[in-house]
Amino acid sequence: YGDRVLLEQYCAGQDLRVLVIGHQVVAAAVRRAAAVVGDGQSSIEALIRKQSRRRAAATGGESRIPLDAETRRCVAAAGHAIDDVLPAGEALTVRRTANLHTGGTIHDVTDRLHPVLRAAAEQASRALEIPVTGLDLLVPAVDGTDYVIIEANERPGLANHEPQPTAQRFVDLLFPTTRIEGAT
Known part of the structure; x- marks a missing residue:
């Protein structure tokens, strides 16, 4: 238009x-897009940090999930706070885009x-x-x-x-x- x-x-x-x-x-x-799976004990932030370490190790330092405003917005849009504990086995997408450099797979x-x-x-x-x-x-x-x-x-x-x-x-x-x- x-x-x-x-x-x-x-x-x-x-x-x-x-x-x-x-x-x-x-x-x-x-x-x-980057996602984490709950273990029933860890906060979403802890799960993101753990997943980021795993992804960074597998990609030579790339593919970390940033703990930035976009990640926090996606977590909030899913009805969670960053310090919530996800139930065991529950998956949560924490980014909207599937970019590999932001933790996508x-x-x-x-x-x-x-x-x-x-x-x-x-x-x-x-x-x-x-x-x-x-x-x-x-x-x-x-x-x-x-x-x-x-x-x-x-x-x-x-x-x-x-x-x-x-x-x-x-x-x-x-x-x-x-x-x-x-x-x-």
């Missing part, structure tokens, strides 16, 4: 990153990706004329056919898609004459 406001439709769904190399899908992963779903989603990602890569593309989609289910493309990134991270052969496929794209036949 006008030149000062842009309205977009709200679309709910899982945050799906599809990595395309050479206009072919190589990997797909669902990204989830990534889960490989390449084998479950529906052929319609695979084709849409490959078609988008070709239409954009970007052979290496990270396409972000919102999907109700990774094995379903509904999707909305929300972003295309021409410099996607390759390391976030283990166990898929992303680095190998990228090298094969850059140096096709050195590609080993029969390799992934």
